Amino acid sequence: MSRTVRAELPIRFVVAAIALCVLSFSPGLKLHAADSGVQVQLNTKNAGPRAVESLTERGILRDYRFAWTSMAQALESNTVDPLAGAFSGDAKQWLSQTVAGQQKSGLSRRYLDQNHQLEVVFYAPEGDVMELHDTSQYQLQIRDGNTIIHDEHVVVHYVVLMTPGADRWAIRQLQAVPQF
Amino acid sequence: MSRLLQLCAVLCATGSFAGLCSAQDFHVPDSAVAGEEASISTTGSGKAIFYLLGPGVSRKTDITLGGEVQLAPQDLRNAGDYLAIVCLGTCHSESFYVSASKPADLTFLVHPSRVPVALADAVSGVAFPFDQYRNLVLATENVNFRLTAKDVPLWSRSVRTQNGVAWFRTGSGKSAGPVQVTASLDDLKTPRAMQQVASDPCNLRITGQRTPKGILVQTEPVHDCAGNVVPDGTMVTFTATGSAGMGTVDAPIKQGVARAQMEAPGPTTISVASGVVMGNEIRVGAQP
Numbered sequence: 001m002s003r004t005v006r007a008e009l010p011i012r013f014v015v016a017a018i019a020l021c022v023l024s025f026s027p028g029l030k031l032h033a034a035d036s037g038v039q040v041q042l043n044t045k046n047a048g049p050r051a052v053e054s055l056t057e058r059g060i061l062r063d064y065r066f067a068w069t070s071m072a073q074a075l076e077s078n079t080v081d082p083l084a085g086a087f088s089g090d091a092k093q094w095l096s097q098t099v100a101g102q103q104k105s106g107l108s109r110r111y112l113d114q115n116h117q118l119e120v121v122f123y124a125p126e127g128d129v130m131e132l133h134d135t136s137q138y139q140l141q142i143r144d145g146n147t148i149i150h151d152e153h154v155v156v157h158y159v160v161l162m163t164p165g166a167d168r169w170a171i172r173q174l175q176a177v178p179q180f
Numbered sequence: 181m182s183r184l185l186q187l188c189a190v191l192c193a194t195g196s197f198a199g200l201c202s203a204q205d206f207h208v209p210d211s212a213v214a215g216e217e218a219s220i221s222t223t224g225s226g227k228a229i230f231y232l233l234g235p236g237v238s239r240k241t242d243i244t245l246g247g248e249v250q251l252a253p254q255d256l257r258n259a260g261d262y263l264a265i266v267c268l269g270t271c272h273s274e275s276f277y278v279s280a281s282k283p284a285d286l287t288f289l290v291h292p293s294r295v296p297v298a299l300a301d302a303v304s305g306v307a308f309p310f311d312q313y314r315n316l317v318l319a320t321e322n323v324n325f326r327l328t329a330k331d332v333p334l335w336s337r338s339v340r341t342q343n344g345v346a347w348f349r350t351g352s353g354k355s356a357g358p359v360q361v362t363a364s365l366d367d368l369k370t371p372r373a374m375q376q377v378a379s380d381p382c383n384l385r386i387t388g389q390r391t392p393k394g395i396l397v398q399t400e401p402v403h404d405c406a407g408n409v410v411p412d413g414t415m416v417t418f419t420a421t422g423s424a425g426m427g428t429v430d431a432p433i434k435q436g437v438a439r440a441q442m443e444a445p446g447p448t449t450i451s452v453a454s455g456v457v458m459g460n461e462i463r464v465g466a467q468p
Contacts, residue, residue: 049347093236095236097237098238101237101238101239105238105239105240106240107240122342122345124289124304124347125306125349126304131344131345142265144231144240150231150263150265150271154275159318161316173316175258175259175280176235176259176260176261177259177260177279178277180343
């Protein structure tokens with residue numbers, strides 16, 4: 001009996017190690033790891049004229065967090081691929097322009113330790129558009145090549161328009177303002 | 181040149197050649213408007229690197245301190261927060277906001293595209309003013325909503341935008357037909373088309389008579405309670421109850437009337453319904 005156990009132990013160890021390696025390089029785990037750096041709290045108490053459904057609330061939380069994760073990835077790695085799905089319309093356009101500008105000038109941005117206090121201020125009667133206010137805090141790092149030229153903890157107020165797609169909410173407008 | 185300045189920046193940052201580097205100071209605009217030129221004044225002397233980062237812009241240029249850095253309209257097209265950084269020895273940064281310009285476009289969403297007449301709170305619309313660069317205009321504006329049918333005004337309301345959005349909700353009119361829903365702001369006007377259709381049938385009445393093949397039953401012209409003709413294709417259900425049992429026939433309205441041929445040799449009672457609306461009952465005698 002004990003011999004069998006001894007024989008199984010290395011096999012289990014190898015299987016666990018392989019599984020760990022596979023998971024470590026899987027996109028799903030990377031997304032989760034990146035997601036964990038983005039904290040989002042959503043307040044729907046002042047939403048109107050339509051009340052936010054609980055399913056929608058969960059969707060907004062999930063998709064807004066995903067959008068900021070995607071944006072951070074895009075602006076750090078200077079690729080537009082992460083923006084697909086999470087952003088549309090004008091927001092996607094200026095983010096793509098930002099990435100193109102960074103590629104040209106050799107700059108990159110990092111959004112670290114993100115915290116977003118999100119509040120729904122308008123939810124259309126037919127549920128086809130939502131306006132939110134986001135008081136976000138993060139550590140913003142600007143790099144020129146490998147040199148950090150700016151590193152600051154910032155508080156930024158964003159006015160956000162989100163619209164529902166087939167399976168998720170996308171950010172159409174992301175506009176910083178001095179205050180709400 | 182940039183590499184040289186970066187080297188200078190590193191050397192100055194470490195304090196190795198602090199005497200060579202002139203202190204830099206600069207002032208960003210107190211307020212800037214999207215798509216308008218702006219400038220950043222600098223003090224000091226010597227060459228430096230200037231960075232401008234904002235929504236849609238990531239610019240890096242060499243500048244001479246002591247002069248003004250011109251920000252072109254295309255650099256400030258997107259409203260939002262901008263960061264200006266000047267590096268010489270150390271890097272200094274200042275942030276400023278660019279606000280949206282005046283409204284140049286009005287995004288207008290209207291629901292539904294087809295609506296039954298005389299239905300309370302059935303029509304809603306949402307309008308967002310944007311400037312010419314597609315920035316949401318957050319300053320308060322008056323948006324006029326208007327419903328017209330064949331140039332006859334049905335309803336209108338002026339609504340002030342709040343957080344860059346204005347909206348309305350109202351009931352549908354009494355007459356079937358096309359309705360134009362318009363949102364306007366100063367010279368901007370965004371029309372949307374909506375179709376008002378008849379509501380549920382009202383006073384659904386049938387007549388019937390025996391024919392050699394059975395009973396021919398048909399409705400009178402089907403109208404809703406406001407007198408609008410119920411659209412063709414609306415289904416009407418005829419139900420015949422007699423000694424042989426019960427049978428139903430679904431028939432669509434064609435040219436305002438629904439017809440059905442029913443087989444029932446004995447005395448028969450026929451009733452009619454469309455959706456949740458019940459009509460009259462008729463009794464037809466047995467086949468001679």
